Amino acid sequence: MKAKQDNEEEPDMSVGIVKTLSSETKERLTRGQISQSKVDRYYRFLDDRVARKIFSHPVIVDNKFTGWFQDGSFDKTDLRHFVVQFSVFSNLFIEAQLKKTINAPTIEAMHASKEILLNELGVVFRNPNPKKTQEQPCTDCSNSKTCADTQAELVETEGTVDGGTFRFAAAHFEWLLRMAPFLDLTFSDMGKRRHGTSSTLFFCDELCRIYGSEDLQVALGASFGVENWAAAGFWKELVRGLQVFKRRECRDLPLAFFTWHDRVEDQHAMHTFAELERDYFSMDLDEDKFIEGAVEMLNGVKAFWDGLNSDRMKRSGERQPQMCCKFVLQRQ
Numbered sequence: 001m002k003a004k005q006d007n008e009e010e011p012d013m014s015v016g017i018v019k020t021l022s023s024e025t026k027e028r029l030t031r032g033q034i035s036q037s038k039v040d041r042y043y044r045f046l047d048d049r050v051a052r053k054i055f056s057h058p059v060i061v062d063n064k065f066t067g068w069f070q071d072g073s074f075d076k077t078d079l080r081h082f083v084v085q086f087s088v089f090s091n092l093f094i095e096a097q098l099k100k101t102i103n104a105p106t107i108e109a110m111h112a113s114k115e116i117l118l119n120e121l122g123v124v125f126r127n128p129n130p131k132k133t134q135e136q137p138c139t140d141c142s143n144s145k146t147c148a149d150t151q152a153e154l155v156e157t158e159g160t161v162d163g164g165t166f167r168f169a170a171a172h173f174e175w176l177l178r179m180a181p182f183l184d185l186t187f188s189d190m191g192k193r194r195h196g197t198s199s200t201l202f203f204c205d206e207l208c209r210i211y212g213s214e215d216l217q218v219a220l221g222a223s224f225g226v227e228n229w230a231a232a233g234f235w236k237e238l239v240r241g242l243q244v245f246k247r248r249e250c251r252d253l254p255l256a257f258f259t260w261h262d263r264v265e266d267q268h269a270m271h272t273f274a275e276l277e278r279d280y281f282s283m284d285l286d287e288d289k290f291i292e293g294a295v296e297m298l299n300g301v302k303a304f305w306d307g308l309n310s311d312r313m314k315r316s317g318e319r320q321p322q323m324c325c326k327f328v329l330q331r332q
Contacts (some may be wrong), residue, residue, distance in 0.1 A: 017051050019043060025281055034281050042280050045287055050276075054225060054294050058244035059302035060232045065309040070237035072244020076313055079245060084190055085200045085308060087176045090257075091191035092204040094120055100211025100219065118161040123172035124259045127159030157264045175257035182237035182253045199307025206300030210293055217286040220279055221293025227272040229301050 021039070023030075028034045054060070068074075069082075097117040105112035119125060155170060164181060173191055180186060193201065211222040239258050246253045279285060 017046050017055065019046060022277060025277060028281070038281065042277070045280070049287060049291050053291050054228060054298070057225075057295065057298045057302070059305060060229055062191060062238070063232075063234055063305050065305045065312070066234045066237040066241075068206060068309070068312070069241040070243040072248065074241065074245065074312070076183065077277060077315065078251065079242075080185060081315075082308060083176065083179055083183060084185065084195055085197060085304075087173065087190040088193065088196040088200050089204060089304065090120075090173050090176055092193065092196075093244070096204070096212045098208035099208055100223075103212060103214045103216075103219065105216050109169060115161050118164075118166075120172050121166075122163040122168055122174070123164045123166045124170050125156040125159035126164040127156045155260065157231050157260065172257060175254070175260070178254045182250050197307055197311065199303045199310075203300045203304035203307075206297060206303075210297045210300065215289065215293075215294065217289035218293035220285070221290035221295075222297040224272060224276055224290070224300070225276075225294035225297040229298060230261075231265050231272060235265050238262075 025034070025039075029036065029039060074082075081216050094117065097113065099122060101110055101113035101117055104113050132145075177187060177190060180190060189195065196204065210218060211226060213219040213222065235258060239255065239262050242253070242258055246255065
């Protein structure tokens with residue numbers, strides 16, 4: 001997830017595909033530094049391949065698990081399993097991000113990868129121009145003044161780790177860990193590879209293989225796929241369901257991990273095409289490899305969510321006979 005650049009023109013996101021060129025690209029076109037034919041190829045690439053192969057991918061348009069999760073009807077067992085699997089992804093993502101940093105093609109790309117890596121580990125973004133916001137306590141909690149969710153609202157979602165402050169408590173995994181005692185979990189139950197299901201581990205391994213690939217063209221496609229999956233709205237669906245559960249069953253359940261990421265993706269959604277545009281006009285982008293990287297990465301993401309959906313349906317099937325037996329006993 002990249003920090004917004006000050007001179008970045010905000011494109012129109014009213015439709016999925018952004019076809020408004022930045023002022024920088026328009027100026028280069030006017031000066032003859034890029035050709036109109038390349039601009040035409042870029043538009044065809046967006047229409048014929050990006051829209052068809054990436055934005056129509058099932059994990060972006062039809063995530064069955066988050067669609068079910070958002071109504072908050074899940075129970076504590078469902079939530080515990082989900083949090084454990086997400087903690088494995090969160091922890092193992094650090095491996096993939098480190099590989100992406102190591103395999104960066106330029107020092108600028110390495111810096112961008114380090115921004116993500118170090119923020120994940122607990123370096124808080126330093127924003128030279130922070131927005132003035134007043135602390136908004138979490139009204140759902142009994143201890144709202146010290147609630148982790150309230151504190152998370154004060155953590156910047158934009159800026160740079162350069163000159164930022166490291167805090168153990170700001171590590172993303174530790175935000176998830178704060179949920180553990182409310183779900184009868186401990187540190188030893190979360191975040192390790194041994195805790196992952198086969199579908200979760202497949203996803204994490206694909207992140208290392210594709211997102212962290214040495215092949216720049218494949219890695220660029222994977223990054224684009226991941227960014228657009230993250231910006232597709234699944235965080236909002238998760239937050240919606242978690243807030244329902246919190247109000248119903250556990251008023252002090254901290255949701256900082258999810259609410260913070262939701263706010264971040266709101267800001268990043270509009271910037272993914274700006275990054276694609278810069279890459280397309282600054283290098284000889286291999287369209288085939290780019291699409292291959294994006295689609296394979298999204299297939300890995302889909303495997304993760306499909307695994308969670310299969311797990312919850314299995315648990316639902318196991319619970320059903322117990323409910324029927326209880327009903328029979330009540331009738332007798």
